[in-house]
Amino acid sequence: MKKTIVTACSLFALLILAPASTLAENVNVEEVVNKANLAAYYAGDDGKAEVNMTITDSQGRERTREFVILRKDKEDGGAQFFYVYFKKPSDVSKMVFMVHKNVDKDDNRWMYLPALDLVKRIAASDKRTSFVGSNFMYEDVSGRNLSEDTRELVESNDTHYVIKNTPKKPEDVEFSSYTVQIDKKTFLPVKGVYLDKNGKEYRIVEATKVEEIDGIPTVTESKVTDLAAGSSTVSKFTNVKYNIGLKEDIFTERYLRRPPREARR
Amino acid sequence: MKKTAFIALSALSALLACETGPAAAEEGKSLTDRLYDDYGIEMLGFAETRWGTRLVDDENEDTLSIGEARAQLELTRYFDAFTLQFKGDLLADAVTEELEADIRSLNVAFRPSDVLDVKIGRMVSTWGTGDLVFINDMFPKDWQSFFIGRDDEYLKQASNSIRTGLFLGDYTIDVVYTPRFQGSEFVSGERLSYFNPGAGQIVGQNMVMADDAPDAYFEDDETSVRLSKRFGGVETALYGYMGFWQEPEGMDATTSKAIYPRLNVWGASARSPMLGGIGNIEVGYYDSFDDDDGLNPYIRPSEYRFLVGFERELAHELTGGFQYYLEAIDEYENYEQTVAPGMEARDEYRQMLTMRLTKLMMQQTLTLSLFAYYSPTDNDGYIRPKFKYKLTDNWLVDGGFNLFFGEDEHTFWGRFEDNSNAFVGMRYSF
Numbered sequence: 001m002k003k004t005i006v007t008a009c010s011l012f013a014l015l016i017l018a019p020a021s022t023l024a025e026n027v028n029v030e031e032v033v034n035k036a037n038l039a040a041y042y043a044g045d046d047g048k049a050e051v052n053m054t055i056t057d058s059q060g061r062e063r064t065r066e067f068v069i070l071r072k073d074k075e076d077g078g079a080q081f082f083y084v085y086f087k088k089p090s091d092v093s094k095m096v097f098m099v100h101k102n103v104d105k106d107d108n109r110w111m112y113l114p115a116l117d118l119v120k121r122i123a124a125s126d127k128r129t130s131f132v133g134s135n136f137m138y139e140d141v142s143g144r145n146l147s148e149d150t151r152e153l154v155e156s157n158d159t160h161y162v163i164k165n166t167p168k169k170p171e172d173v174e175f176s177s178y179t180v181q182i183d184k185k186t187f188l189p190v191k192g193v194y195l196d197k198n199g200k201e202y203r204i205v206e207a208t209k210v211e212e213i214d215g216i217p218t219v220t221e222s223k224v225t226d227l228a229a230g231s232s233t234v235s236k237f238t239n240v241k242y243n244i245g246l247k248e249d250i251f252t253e254r255y256l257r258r259p260p261r262e263a264r265r
Numbered sequence: 266m267k268k269t270a271f272i273a274l275s276a277l278s279a280l281l282a283c284e285t286g287p288a289a290a291e292e293g294k295s296l297t298d299r300l301y302d303d304y305g306i307e308m309l310g311f312a313e314t315r316w317g318t319r320l321v322d323d324e325n326e327d328t329l330s331i332g333e334a335r336a337q338l339e340l341t342r343y344f345d346a347f348t349l350q351f352k353g354d355l356l357a358d359a360v361t362e363e364l365e366a367d368i369r370s371l372n373v374a375f376r377p378s379d380v381l382d383v384k385i386g387r388m389v390s391t392w393g394t395g396d397l398v399f400i401n402d403m404f405p406k407d408w409q410s411f412f413i414g415r416d417d418e419y420l421k422q423a424s425n426s427i428r429t430g431l432f433l434g435d436y437t438i439d440v441v442y443t444p445r446f447q448g449s450e451f452v453s454g455e456r457l458s459y460f461n462p463g464a465g466q467i468v469g470q471n472m473v474m475a476d477d478a479p480d481a482y483f484e485d486d487e488t489s490v491r492l493s494k495r496f497g498g499v500e501t502a503l504y505g506y507m508g509f510w511q512e513p514e515g516m517d518a519t520t521s522k523a524i525y526p527r528l529n530v531w532g533a534s535a536r537s538p539m540l541g542g543i544g545n546i547e548v549g550y551y552d553s554f555d556d557d558d559g560l561n562p563y564i565r566p567s568e569y570r571f572l573v574g575f576e577r578e579l580a581h582e583l584t585g586g587f588q589y590y591l592e593a594i595d596e597y598e599n600y601e602q603t604v605a606p607g608m609e610a611r612d613e614y615r616q617m618l619t620m621r622l623t624k625l626m627m628q629q630t631l632t633l634s635l636f637a638y639y640s641p642t643d644n645d646g647y648i649r650p651k652f653k654y655k656l657t658d659n660w661l662v663d664g665g666f667n668l669f670f671g672e673d674e675h676t677f678w679g680r681f682e683d684n685s686n687a688f689v690g691m692r693y694s695f
Binding site: 055057061063064088089090091093094106108115116117118119121122123124125126128129130132133134229231249253254257258261264 | 309310311343348374382388389390391392417418420421430432437493498500536538541542543545576577578581582584628629630655657658659661692694695
């Protein structure tokens with residue numbers, strides 16, 4: 001009797017799921033990627049998080065970075081502002097890194113060095129550079145421009161879309177391609193695997209913890225592993241808040257010199 | 266004063282010991298965290314030691330170019346309506362054999378209205394677009410610290426000022442008012458030697474320059490103004506300064522003392538991303554109005570100054586910056602007439618090139634950098650190769666060279682040529 005029920009249930013499940021997976025085959029890759037981009041980088045109209053990074057080198061030595069990140073979107077999928085206020089280590093404490101991210105042209109970046117009261121402009125040419133010495137790159141933090149890659153769906157299973165991304169200008173980047181697993185429920189990219197120029201896996205970016213915050217699925221812990229160098233970085237996001245009403249003028253020189261309340265502890 | 270400094274240094278050492286000692290570990294909370302959690306005070310600081318030696322024999326100066334132990338403590342407390350900040354250094358200097366206390370910040374910052382920021386007290390200020398070349402930044406500097414291998418932070422001196430920022434839509438007006446002239450720390454012979462045109466040779470401790478600085482409150486004051494606006498990615502600014510030459514660029518003929526003549530500066534700058542990098546341009550007119558159109562032989566003549574620069578990433582983790590700088594003497598014919606016989610006249614145009622290369626390695630824990638000034642017109646220059654290695658988040662070692670060279674002894678960099686030195690430092694930050 002029990003067995004019959006189980007069989008019936010499985011059958012039922014199969015009936016329900018079958019059309020779904022057929023649909024998945026006709027999935028619009030660009031639509032999925034756009035949704036993933038919004039889920040990963042444009043949640044809410046603005047947001048705040050306290051970030052604690054632990055960098056572990058190949059010899060097991062650890063270094064930490066602590067900062068607060070403020071973000072405001074000008075439009076979903078479009079221009080954004082970022083304000084990163086450093087707390088630790090102490091030699092970079094109170095430094096500010098600010099980005100006006102653009103989709104159709106180069107980003108504008110600033111750095112504020114409080115000891116010299118110096119507002120420095122930084123060239124935004126190489127986004128594949130380590131962010132504060134960690135295994136995260138600038139692009140992992142603010143998102144890779146969608147127009148830089150071509151994409152194909154390589155797999156669609158019950159839980160994930162798997163999309164392969166190939167750079168249009170391979171000479172500009174250190175990888176030959178990367179595949180991203182996107183969660184079908186949340187549309188959050190949960191794992192990215194990068195292949196080097198020889199087609200060998202060398203870098204993995206993972207969302208290791210996802211929580212719902214203010215109704216928004218949020219990555220609260222992520223990890224980057226550099227298989228080639230033997231180093232890794234774990235980022236933990238705490239005190240995540242969305243739609244806190246950040247004003248646009250926070251992202252100006254005025255607030256580099258005087259960090260806004262939202263950026264402090 | 267010396268005693269106070271010593272007591273403060275001891276107190277700071279004790280504080281440091283608490284910070285790193287087993288007591289802190291037992292409670293599982295550092296002093297920094299306890300201060301913040303219990304009193305809302307943010308604490309930062311470091312302790313360091315730094316040593317260096319002259320690479321050229323100079324009979325009038327010590328071989329030791331730098332030898333010091335320094336501790337810095339920074340305390341910040343945010344209140345609802347204002348912020349208090351203190352940052353002070355204690356320095357035990359083996360070259361001058363003195364203990365010094367230097368307050369780098371002691372100020373209150375508040376926002377009386379949505380469009381106005383005010384900061385009153387002791388502070389460091391910086392503006393302008395140049396990289397280690399300053400045209401419209403007339404805030405006090407300490408080139409001596411820079412030349413002997415102290416951290417870049419010490420190139421800027423603090424001053425007692427009132428700073429206001431007025432934010433009107435896209436326009437920002439900054440005013441920094443210093444009621445009493447401070448002036449830059451200059452090379453006087455005490456610690457670094459220089460070419461003295463009067464003596465006709467390089468002099469040091471045998472002929473320390475005596476100066477007479479203007480020091481009357483509200484009379485000998487300085488006002489710096491900046492009006493800035495951003496057009497998309499392009500940042501533009503107009504500047505004005507009313508005060509004095511930052512270094513003693515004049516001489517009192519009766520006392521033979523070096524003096525700081527009056528000076529007004531008017532200028533403009535623009536900075537923008539371009540060609541995959543950042544480009545900047547800055548101009549200024551130095552109106553040395555007591556020079557009688559260049560006819561006063563005891564006062565540095567008025568000058569036009571011009572700077573154009575470009576910085577970009579050259580390769581992975583390698584950044585390059587290049588600048589061209591021009592200084593032109595106004596009313597040069599007048600100036601030429603006043604040069605005393607036997608003295609070297611300055612060229613009408615002084616040109617200078619700078620180059621910066623910065624390479625980050627080993628997951629950005631090692632920084633190799635090179636900054637070079639070279640003047641093709643004076644045929645002199647100054648080269649600063651440096652390394653910085655972060656052993657851990659707290660420990661840092663650094664070192665480098667300050668190399669001066671020049672065909673003649675009387676030119677801008679040539680006059681320091683006996684001061685070339687090498688230095689190393691070690692710092693613990695908390």
